Amino acid sequence: MTFDADAIRAQIPALASGSARFDSPGGTQTPQPVIDAIVAALSAPLANRGHTTEGERNAERIVTGARTALADLLGTAPDTVVFGRSATQLAYDLSRMLGSTWRPGDEVVVTRLDHDSNIRPWVRAAEAAGAVVRWADFDPVTGELRPEHIAAQLSGRTRLVAVTAASNLIGSRPDLPSIAALAHGVGALFHVDAVGYAAHAAIDLTAFGADTLVCSPYKFLGPHVGVLTGRAELLHSLRPDKLLPSSDAVPERFELGTLSYELLAGAHAAVDFLAALAPDARGTRRERLVASFAALQEHEHALSDRLVRGLAAVDGVTLHGRGKSDSPILLFTVKGHRPSAVSRHLAAHGVDAPAGSFYAVEAAARLGLGAEGGVRVGLAPYSSTHDVDRLCAALAELDRT
Structure with missing residues (x-):
C-alpha cells in the first residue's frame, strides 16, 4: 500500500507553523476535513x-x-x-x-x-x-x-x-x-x-x-x-x-x-x-482502515528506526524501557540535563517534544525517573524524515548552547 506523508501534511493547517511536531501522544494536529466537518x-x-x-x-x-x-x-x-x-x-x-x-x-x-x-x-x-x-x-x-x-x-x-x-x-x-x-x-x-x-x-x-x-x-x-x-x-x-x-x-x-x-x-x-491514509485501499471502511493502518505502521516503523539511530549517535542519550519494540513512542533522557531543559532547548529549535511523566506516574517511578520523567517523542501520520533529522540535529547542539 502507498503512503504519502507529504499529502497528509498538506491537509493539516497547524503544520504551517513550521515546527517539527513530536507531541502527538498528547494530542494530534487536526486535518482540514475534520475541521470542515x-x-x-x-x-x-x-x-x-x-x-x-x-x-x-x-x-x-x-x-x-x-x-x-x-x-x-x-x-x-x-x-x-x-x-x-x-x-x-x-x-x-x-x-x-x-x-x-x-x-x-x-x-x-x-x-x-x-x-x-x-x-x-x-x-x-x-x-x-x-x-x-x-x-x-x-x-x-x-x-x-x-x-x-x-x-x-x-x-x-x-x-x-x-x-x-x-x-x-x-x-x-x-x-x-x-x-x-x-x-x-x-x-x-x-x-x-x-x-x-x-x-x-x-x-x-x-x-x-x-x-x-x-x-x-x-x-x-x-x-x-x-x-x-x-x-x-x-x-x-x-x-x-x-x-x-x-x-x-x-x-x-x-x-x-x-x-x-x-x-x-x-x-x-x-x-x-484514517481510512484514506492508504489511498489505493479498497473495500469497506473497516477494510480500508486495516489497510491504511498497515501502511501507516510501515511508515512509522521506518521513522522509528531512523529516530533510534539518530538518538544513539548523540552522546549522553538514554532510551528508556525500549527492548525490541518498534513503537512510535519513545522516551529519553540526556545525561547532565533535566528533561524540562532539553524540551525547552528543542522548542527553541522549532522541535516540539514535551517532557514529564505524562500521567504515567507509576511507570516513571518504576523506570527510576520520578516526577521529572523524560522527553517523550511520538510519531504521527504527518511525521517526516525531515522532522526526525531536525530533532536529532537540535539535540546534538545541546552542549554547544
Missing part, C-alpha cells in the same frame, strides 16, 4: 435528536454516523459505542458501575505500566468496595508487560484486569489476547485502555479479548471526545445512574445529557481520514 455541523440546523424537524434529523444523522464510524475503527458494533467527555471520564463511570458489584475481599489487577486513568478509577472503586488492588509489574529494561506478570496476580477472587494496549510513556505493547485468556480463565473481566494504541494500529475488540475498551479521537486526528465500547451483553447488564426520563437504551443509557454533535461529526471525519 465540525464547522458544517455547527452551521446547519441542530436540535435534540429526533425525526421531525431538520435540526432533529441532522443531530440523529450525526450521532448514528459517528457510532458507525467508530465501530468500524474499533472492530465492534455501532450500538455498543458510547461517547463521553474523555476516556478518563468514561473509565471512572465504568469503574463505579462495575465496582458496585464487588464485595470485600474481591481483587482488581492494575499495572505499573499504565496511564493513571487506567489505574486510579479502579483503585478508587476497589477502595469503595473493600476490594484488594493487586499490582502487576513490568520489566523496566525492556518495557515489557508480559502475560506472566499478570498471571502472578490472579486468583479466584479477581474481578477485573485493566491493561494498556500501548504505554503512553514508552510505547510498549502487551500481548492482549494472552492476558485476556488469563483474565477470563479466572472469571474476571478484561478492560483495555487503547488511547495510546488507536492512532497507530488497527483495533479489534474481539481479537483483543477485551470486555470493555476506551480510546480518545483527539489522539488520532479528531476532536476532544472520549469513546467506550464493550461486549453488548455486558453493556446491557450495567445499570448506570441516569435521569429518570432519559433513554434506558444501550448505548444512550451511559451518555449523560446532550452529546456534542459537532465533536461527533469531527470524530466521524477523523475515522474517514
